[in-house]
Amino acid sequence: MASLIAPASHVPNEDAEVLLKACKGWGTNEKALISILGHRNAAQRKQIRLAYAELFQEDLVKRLESELSGDFEKAVYRLLLDPEDRDAVLANVAIRKSGDYHVIVEIACVLSSEELLAVRRAYKARYKHSLEEDLAAHTSGDTRKLLVGLVTAFRYEGDEINVRLANSEADILRDAIKDKAFNHEEVIRIVTTRSKAQLMATFNRYRDDHGSYITKDLLDEPADEFKTVLRTSIRCINNHKKYYEKILRNAIRKVGTDEDALTRVIVTRAERDLNDIKELYYKRNSVPLEQAVAKDTSGDYKDLLLALLGKED
Amino acid sequence: MADLEALVNAFTGLGVDEKSLIENLGKSHPEHRTSFRKRTPHFFIEDERSFERWNDHRVKLLKHEFMRFKNTLVLWAMHPWERDARLVKEALKKGPQSYGVIVEIACTRSSEELLGARKAYHSLFDHSIEEDVATHIHGSERKLLVALVSAYRYEGPKVKEDAAKSEAKILANAIKNGDKKNPIEDEEVVRILATRSKPHLKAVYKHYKEVSGKNIHEDLDASDLILKETVECLCTPHAYFSKVLDEAMSSDAHKNTKKGLTRVIVTRADVDMKEIKEEYNNLFGVSLSKKIEDKANGNYKDFLLTLITRDN
Numbered sequence A: 001m002a003s004l005i006a007p008a009s010h011v012p013n014e015d016a017e018v019l020l021k022a023c024k025g026w027g028t029n030e031k032a033l034i035s036i037l038g039h040r041n042a043a044q045r046k047q048i049r050l051a052y053a054e055l056f057q058e059d060l061v062k063r064l065e066s067e068l069s070g071d072f073e074k075a076v077y078r079l080l081l082d083p084e085d086r087d088a089v090l091a092n093v094a095i096r097k098s099g100d101y102h103v104i105v106e107i108a109c110v111l112s113s114e115e116l117l118a119v120r121r122a123y124k125a126r127y128k129h130s131l132e133e134d135l136a137a138h139t140s141g142d143t144r145k146l147l148v149g150l151v152t153a154f155r156y157e158g159d160e161i162n163v164r165l166a167n168s169e170a171d172i173l174r175d176a177i178k179d180k181a182f183n184h185e186e187v188i189r190i191v192t193t194r195s196k197a198q199l200m201a202t203f204n205r206y207r208d209d210h211g212s213y214i215t216k217d218l219l220d221e222p223a224d225e226f227k228t229v230l231r232t233s234i235r236c237i238n239n240h241k242k243y244y245e246k247i248l249r250n251a252i253r254k255v256g257t258d259e260d261a262l263t264r265v266i267v268t269r270a271e272r273d274l275n276d277i278k279e280l281y282y283k284r285n286s287v288p289l290e291q292a293v294a295k296d297t298s299g300d301y302k303d304l305l306l307a308l309l310g311k312e313d
Numbered sequence B: 001m002a003d004l005e006a007l008v009n010a011f012t013g014l015g016v017d018e019k020s021l022i023e024n025l026g027k028s029h030p031e032h033r034t035s036f037r038k039r040t041p042h043f044f045i046e047d048e049r050s051f052e053r054w055n056d057h058r059v060k061l062l063k064h065e066f067m068r069f070k071n072t073l074v075l076w077a078m079h080p081w082e083r084d085a086r087l088v089k090e091a092l093k094k095g096p097q098s099y100g101v102i103v104e105i106a107c108t109r110s111s112e113e114l115l116g117a118r119k120a121y122h123s124l125f126d127h128s129i130e131e132d133v134a135t136h137i138h139g140s141e142r143k144l145l146v147a148l149v150s151a152y153r154y155e156g157p158k159v160k161e162d163a164a165k166s167e168a169k170i171l172a173n174a175i176k177n178g179d180k181k182n183p184i185e186d187e188e189v190v191r192i193l194a195t196r197s198k199p200h201l202k203a204v205y206k207h208y209k210e211v212s213g214k215n216i217h218e219d220l221d222a223s224d225l226i227l228k229e230t231v232e233c234l235c236t237p238h239a240y241f242s243k244v245l246d247e248a249m250s251s252d253a254h255k256n257t258k259k260g261l262t263r264v265i266v267t268r269a270d271v272d273m274k275e276i277k278e279e280y281n282n283l284f285g286v287s288l289s290k291k292i293e294d295k296a297n298g299n300y301k302d303f304l305l306t307l308i309t310r311d312n
Helices: A012-023 A030-037 A042-056 A060-067 A070-080 A083-097 A102-110 A113-127 A131-138 A141-152 A163-178 A184-193 A196-210 A225-253 A259-269 A274-285 A289-296 A299-308 B002-011 B018-024 B030-038 B056-077 B080-094 B096-108 B111-125 B129-136 B142-150 B161-179 B187-195 B198-212 B222-235 B237-248 B255-268 B273-284 B288-295 B298-308
Strands: B044-046 B052-054
Touching: A012 A030, A012 A042, A012 A060, A030 A070, A030 A299, A042 A060, A042 A070, A060 A070, A070 A083, A070 A259, A070 A299, A083 A102, A083 A113, A083 A131, A083 A259, A102 A113, A102 A141, A102 A225, A113 A131, A131 A141, A131 B187, A141 A184, A141 A225, A141 B142, A141 B187, A163 A184, A163 A196, A184 A196, A184 A225, A184 B129, A184 B142, A196 A225, A225 A259, A225 A274, A225 A289, A259 A274, A259 A299, A274 A289, A289 A299, B002 B018, B002 B030, B018 B298, B030 B052, B052 B056, B056 B255, B056 B298, B080 B096, B080 B111, B080 B129, B080 B255, B096 B111, B096 B142, B096 B222, B096 B237, B096 B255, B111 B129, B129 B142, B142 B187, B142 B222, B161 B187, B161 B198, B187 B198, B187 B222, B198 B222, B222 B237, B237 B255, B237 B273, B237 B288, B255 B273, B255 B298, B273 B288, B273 B298, B288 B298
Parallel strands: none
Antiparallel strands: B044 B052
16 A cells, blocks of 8 residues: 555646745745655646646756755655656666666566556657667676566566466476576576466465475575576565565665665655555564654655655645 | 369469359359369379369368468458467467567567557467467577567667677677577677667668678578578568568468468558568569469459558
8 A cells, every 4th residue: 555645636736836936035945845745646746747847937857956955856856757757767777887786676576567668668768778778788698688588578467377387387496596507598487477476376386395485595605696686586576565675674774774775665665555565664673664764864855755654744 | 175274273372263263163064073173183083983082182272272361351450469469379389480470570560569469469368478489489599589579679760880880790790600609599699689779770780791791691591590580670671571472472382481471461561561562573573463463363362452552
């Protein structure tokens, strides 16, 4: 369930006026910004951007970029983009940074087939290359094959499961992982083409037959990039809420806090399932997520995150 | 009997000449038919009990020829997405000789058309295209074909000439070392062919000639068929389609090859038939219409000709 609290209806023009007033003159009225942006869903935010552009002949995003700074500005920017645009930007940043692909794996494995498609479209429009093109050019070997396979997948989304197939593919995965040579081809084929329902059945079968969960087996030495990417993709496919809870937990626990991760998870999941992730967080850490975030962040950045987490004004 | 020749012609080629059959067979007397049966040993066999029997195999072939018109109609009326999805499924079932059809669909359709085919595939077969392609193909072509059907290429005109030049070199090297390692198993070859935009690939094609001295498809032979078809579909699609059409109409064409005539005309009639006709004329020195007139019969022929002359 979403954590974002937005009114059932809003008046885009009024919201746009509030935002303009917040930016006018010396300094910025961040509280006013947060009261609007932290409480509007994606469709409403889009309408506000359009209304702002029509009324004031200015791009709201550019305006706010110039007014704000730091983690708060980054969070507002991510919030204002359309979801698919946002993910396209995140993917591009990840590709250029290179070395850490978990953001790309998240996008490819957590989103639905149609949502992933929208991201690929937005990526093309923004960067004049296809996502797979840039990803392939910046990676190599089996990691490349796995990542490109993940982002180009257009998985069947039905619930049908073929039990026999789940058995045989669980065995294939087990043999591949246990084998010193670790044949990646079949693993890549299975993980990048099968439907999510089929994969979950396969992973369950793996655990039933072989005692340990597949991601535990992938932790065996030697660790390498391919195994890391593979593990992340399996975790995202199997239970992405649990995956996100861990990301948040690590982001907060880390000395200094990983604001990028914090922003990413909260902004991208606020309208989807952040409430469920909050529950998982509380169960695991015995302290509410809002409390942990409030302790580790400050100022307007903190207020925005808390608003997205469901704090009423 | 002049009618005998006409009668045999009505059954020869692609499709059947319904009018001629009605005229000749419909109006024939019993003696004419006996004479027909006795003088066409490839249609009728002399049975030991003194009568002429239909050759079963020939009847089966006739069934296919009669069905050609119906199949063309059904394919023509179909939504392009369903059409492409079904063509891929059929190619997967038929096996390696038909993988060229998968290459054709993955590489000659626009990004959105290919996407549509993938959606239709979900609805029709409860699996994703890439899933089935990966499951059914075990040989060296698997990686390339899965990558080709998963592509969602950028479609704008922007091309980086430097990248195109260096990628032409990469391709040339991979092909030169083809006897040591199959080029389509080279991950760089797959990357370039399956992710780059078509304008970019056309630039690569151009630079290849400068790097290697020959055009890329001249450096490839029959053992690199899938690679050759991939390059042709991506860089010179009209020449590719012309060749498929010509092969379909050659006298000793395999029955799967013959289906190329229907497939290409039905799938391209709304898209780039005019360019294909021009290229066909360039390559083979005869107009496509004339060739179809010669090699096809009856309703099937008329329908095809109608499709290719629609904008004239």
